[in-house]
Amino acid sequence: MNERNHARQKIDDLDLEIINLLEQDGRQPNTELAKKLNSSEATIRKRIKRLIDEGFIRVIAVRNRSMLGYWTDGNIRLTVDTRKTKEIIEELRSLKGLWYIAHLTGAADFDLEFSVRSQSQLKTLLEEVNAIDGVLRTEVSIRLELIKQSL
Incomplete structure (x- = not known):
């Protein structure tokens, strides 16, 4: 079974x-x-x-990011050299500002979600992502409005 x-x-x-x-x-x-x-x-x-x-549910706290001063949320899609995937994953895990990292199949190789306090922090985060060996392309989207969020 x-x-x-x-x-x-x-x-x-x-x-x-x-x-x-x-x-x-x-x-x-x-x-x-x-x-x-x-x-x-x-x-x-x-x-x-x-x-x-038994692991069917878990108790967690979900941050209200805007109340904590994180005013800019969004998404970064990455295209990478797939031969360097393991190393890229380790580098991504270490970056502050990223709270969601998913390895994908399809047009992009990774989907990242971020929350930062300023455009300056976003600029720094993007510089760090683009500096990772094997990252070929990044596409950034800024969230304009959160319409629905389900956990």
Whole structure:
């Protein structure tokens, strides 16, 4: 049995409802979740613990970047010398300002997302990215407006 089928057998409708409610507000008390789901607090507490312990969900804090002074967000697409991919990945991981790095297939080789406090920081970040051996081309997009964000 593959991992996906195994996971489906361990998750039931109540688990999915708990996850959906936590996605809306991860700080809801177990007692509130229990009321909404017509269940006991003990059941909800045990279910959440199991979901966390088995890796179905994780508890994280998401930064409100604009409240922290990060006014410029955007995306950088990279075309690279694919023979240097491993080295490029290591260099990208070390760069401050990048909070998302994805290796792609298609027109670009990497998709990077950044948050910086100023155009000066963006300029420095782009200089650092372009200085990585094997980076052939960068395309930068600045976010004008965040329309939807789902986690």
